[in-house]
Amino acid sequence: MESLRISRPFDAHVHLREGDILKTVLPYTADVFFSAVAMGNLKEPISTAEQVRVYREQILSALPSGSNFMPIMSVMLQKNMTPEILEQTFEAGAQVLKFIPAATSTNSSASNGVTIPELRNYYPVLAKAADLGMIFSGHWELARDAGNVEIPELERERLAIPWLRGIISDFSELKIMVEHVTTAEMIEVVKAAPDNVAATITAHHLMLEAKDVMDPSGRIINSLNYCKPVAKTHRDRMAVVETAVSGHPRFFFGSDSAPHPISAKRRIPPAAGIFSDPVALSIVAQVFEERGFLNRMKNFTSGFGPQFYGLPISQETIVLEERYWRVPESIDGIPVFMGGKAVKYQIVS
Ligand SMILES: [Zn+2]
Numbered sequence: 001m002e003s004l005r006i007s008r009p010f011d012a013h014v015h016l017r018e019g020d021i022l023k024t025v026l027p028y029t030a031d032v033f034f035s036a037v038a039m040g041n042l043k044e045p046i047s048t049a050e051q052v053r054v055y056r057e058q059i060l061s062a063l064p065s066g067s068n069f070m071p072i073m074s075v076m077l078q079k080n081m082t083p084e085i086l087e088q089t090f091e092a093g094a095q096v097l098k099f100i101p102a103a104t105s106t107n108s109s110a111s112n113g114v115t116i117p118e119l120r121n122y123y124p125v126l127a128k129a130a131d132l133g134m135i136f137s138g139h140w141e142l143a144r145d146a147g148n149v150e151i152p153e154l155e156r157e158r159l160a161i162p163w164l165r166g167i168i169s170d171f172s173e174l175k176i177m178v179e180h181v182t183t184a185e186m187i188e189v190v191k192a193a194p195d196n197v198a199a200t201i202t203a204h205h206l207m208l209e210a211k212d213v214m215d216p217s218g219r220i221i222n223s224l225n226y227c228k229p230v231a232k233t234h235r236d237r238m239a240v241v242e243t244a245v246s247g248h249p250r251f252f253f254g255s256d257s258a259p260h261p262i263s264a265k266r267r268i269p270p271a272a273g274i275f276s277d278p279v280a281l282s283i284v285a286q287v288f289e290e291r292g293f294l295n296r297m298k299n300f301t302s303g304f305g306p307q308f309y310g311l312p313i314s315q316e317t318i319v320l321e322e323r324y325w326r327v328p329e330s331i332d333g334i335p336v337f338m339g340g341k342a343v344k345y346q347i348v349s
Contacts, residue, residue, distance in 0.1 A: 013254030030069035184239035200254025223270035
């Protein structure tokens with residue numbers, strides 16, 4: 001029986017939510033990961049220093065007792081953002097400037113959000129982020145074309161590439177994250193970029209393809225697998241898998257674990273997001289093992305992320321053992337990714 005001991009991992013992208021959901025989901029992140037980047041797209045998106053402080057306190061006070069989990073705080077790039085406000089949020093503990101283009105994901109409203117083309121108006125903010133050493137974490141999906149026509153979801157990441165290239169060439173001193181890569185083309189962009197550019201890969205994008213989510217017409221057939229960016233073609237998924245196991249130091253784990261109550265996942269259109277942290281590492285282990293690279297998993301989950309973020313690698317460890325277990329369908333009314341299925345690796349300590 002295979003077992004694997006790795007440094008406590010780092011989740012470079014998680015949605016911990018707030019209130020009761022926060023209390024339910026937090027242990028699944030905090031008991032496993034030594035640290036995680038807590039995204040700030042709350043009902044009221046985090047955009048001020050005060051909100052950063054309050055949310056940090058909320059997370060810390062919801063932690064299981066004795067936990068030394070370290071949340072990395074983020075602030076959202078919203079219309080009101082200025083270099084001055086950004087600096088205040090940094091002083092309040094924010095290390096990540098998070099960009100979710102307007103109206104492309106949960107709680108990124110069209111009214112306060114910034115679109116990808118509008119990023120050019122926020123160059124002073126990005127320059128300030130670079131000065132402060134903050135990480136610019138982007139969800140790179142273009143929602144509308146130049147004629148303001150909505151772009152189909154499967155094309156959005158590819159069509160964001162020219163805009164991202166512009167940001168990369170204009171900001172050589174800014175650490176730029178390409179969150180949750182899903183296309184072979186975007187992966188090539190990140191590989192070709194300089195060392196200040198890195199990407200996260202989720203567990204669910206190692207497993208899912210568009211056919212697991214929607215029919216050929218784009219109608220959603222499995223809302224539990226629906227997230228943004230939506231899973232793409234087989235060829236794209238293979239590129240994601242090959243890149244994850246390749247040992248490239250600028251591709252590392254970020255779960256994008258994004259819990260929603262079952263009612264929100266069942267409505268039409270469903271809420272976008274997959275609650276994966278309870279099963280994410282088991283899936284990653286299974287994928288790395290299938291490819292014959294289980295020995296590389298530790299860098300992907302525990303090494304490259306902290307390295308890019310400037311964090312120490314955790315001195316604590318966890319052990320994954322080859323032992324089938326059945327993933328719960330849901331936890332407190334929140335559906336879990338791969339719920340009801342058996343997965344091969346279990347975290348035993
Ligand atoms: Zn996310």
